Amino acid sequence: MRILCIGDVVGSIGCNFLRSKLPVLKKIKGIDFVICNGENSSDGNGITPSSANYLFDSGVNAITLGNHTFRRKEVYEYLNENPFVARPANFPEKTTPGTGILNIDTGRKMITVINIMGNMFMDNNLNCAFECADKMLQMAESNIIIVDFHAETTSEKRAMGFYLDGRASAVFGTHTHVQTSDAQVLPSGTGYITDVGMTGTCQSVLGVKSEIIIEKMKTKLPARFDLASGDCKMECVIFDIDDSSGKCINAESLRIE
Secondary structure (H helix, E strand, O other), X not given: OEEEEEOEEOHHHHHHHHHHHHHHHHHHHOOOEEEEEOOOOOOOOOOOHHHHHHHHHOOXXXXXXXXXXXXXXXXXXXXXXXXXXXXXXXXXXOOOOOOOXXXXXXXXXXXXXXXXXXXXXXXXXXXXXXXXXXXXXXXXXXXXXXXXXXXXXXXXXXXXXXXXXXXXXXXXXXXOOOOOXXXXXXXXXXXXXXXXXXXXXXXXXXXXXXXXXXXXXXXXOOOOOOEOOOOEEEEEEEEEEOOOOOOXXXXXXXXXX
């Protein structure tokens, strides 16, 4: 099974670019299932039912999220109702809308999608990401398990990759919006990339106008994050997974411009 994982989609600009490129990419590469991080898919941060539905209508099969998940209150009920959107699993279970694990029947094969958020420099007091991963694996209903680890540091992401090596089919990092060059299959058969990158404007700082970010860093004052415009890119990774074993055979990172 060929599974495509797409990096953080930034705003309507990123959503529109994804829609323009994804159908052809799926056909050319023979993609069976698409996972996309959509936590920034709404203009002004966060995700809304509208931006989520736009991604689904564009050919995405499952959406994962991150630290901006709950920025927009209109998505709370949507998270409870939609079985194809996962928020970080290490939020408190009883009080948090949505779920951190998706067990999806594709007709050909069940696929489990797990979303976990890192603890280092993420300004949160969430449950331990590694303990959460153990718990989510026990809830998996498939031997094909794909984990979106939404984390800040490369060290925590690399550690999670090796922690899940041989237990998950693939682990792809999100959040930092900069694609790393380490797409690989780890020793025990787990596909891995530290950060898959982003989908949005090329000449920007994580999708935002560079001058705004520079001014904020210089003055330390709050600033409205307006999205940059111009040429876009869609960064992603393809994991080839063996249906019977659930092991990854190959990992290939791509940048579509």
